[in-house]
Amino acid sequence: MRKNRERKIVDFLSILESASASGYVSGQLLAKSAGISRSAVWKHVRQLRRYGYGIDSTHGLGYRMVSRTSAPVPWELKKRLKTRIIGKEIIHRDSRDSTQSIALAIATKCPEADGTVVILEHQKSGRGRLKRKWLSPAGGLWLSVLSRPRVETPSMTVLPLVAALAVRNAIVDTTHLRASLKWPNDVMISGKKVAGILLDVSAEAEILNYAVFGIGINANVDAKEIATKAAVAQEITSLKEELGHEVNRLELAAAVLQNLECQIDKFVSVGPGPIISEWKKNTDMLGTRISVLHDGNEIQHGIAADLDTDGALIVISDSGEKSRVTSGDLRIRF
Ligand code: BT5
Secondary structure, rough: OHHHHHHHHHHHHHHHHHOOOOOOEEEHHHHHHHHHOOHHHHHHOOOOOOOEEEEEOOOOOOEEEOOOOOHHHHHHHHHHHOOOOOOOOOOEEEEEEOOOHHHHHHHHOOOOOOOEEEEEEOOOEEEOOOOOOOOOOOOOEEEEEEEEEOHOOOHHHHHHHHHHHHHHHHHHHHHHHOOOEOOEEEEOOEEEEEEEEEEEEEOOOOOOEEEEEEEEEEEOOOOOHHHOOOOOOOEOHHHHHHOOOOOOOOHHHHHHHHHHHHHHHHHHHHHHHHHHHHHHHHHHOOOEEEEEEOOOOOEEHHHHHHOOOOOOOEEEEOOOOEEEOOEEEEEEEH
């Protein structure tokens, strides 16, 4: 039903687009070319405007498309993707609870589904790690990707780093901002968090069944407003604030999906080595003093010395003792 509606709007869009190339097109002609009624033309125009297309309507002249959308709608996103698996199926909705719960439901219900992408314009109950809330107003890029990479369970711990690296690279490709990585799953700009990754996995015996990568990027949102509404534990920012103008979320989403597939493929074919070394090249935190927090309480501090081959953080305490940290949050100490 929904697929059918989407098909109709995409067909209408291509008719309007090609007619607009030579000026205004009358409602009557549009109706005739699309095989729909005049009132259906008006409904389609209203729908396309809601999706972010600029359509001018002038009495006596008709309609003309004046600008394309920058929203990550499936038909535009698919045109930009050169991926093999990720994004073959894209679900885009205005508002639901969380992209992660939708993608998880698909993962359990449809064992053949692989590469499915779920995007919401607004999440009513966005999730962070450890049952934390993730505020997700309109303007952000909130998406989940269902993936079934052939990896063995011991190397699963590297998956959050795979995704964080892909998101960092996508932000750099799209905005040219200087984005860096913070262990375990944050993307930072000027010391402030701009994006976070949530990973849910299911595994049987030694084999990963599926992974759902939840990706939240503060794209065109007001970070200060988010910070006052949520109990944010660290300074946050948005791409809009760092750039001084809005980012094209459609191009950003395409870059995220493209980079994610590329990093997953690399991980599956050559293992964690290249991921770990690229991650280390793109972080500012190695060599700095950090505190490791669990539930907001400091449990350890020292120098963030290195990243182990499984993605664990190696910390050297003041007394020179080396230890591995496999979970928690970090606070950089100055
Ligand atoms: C994360 O959690 O960083 C993972 C966030 C994943 C969100 C995506 S959106 C699409 C998908 N669907 C979901 O329901 N979730 C995923 P965590 O490491 O727990 O970070 C939470 C902390 O990040 C907060 O305490 C804040 O300090 C900070 N933060 C930054 N931007 C935020 C935002 N928009 N909302 C809430 N907290 C934010």
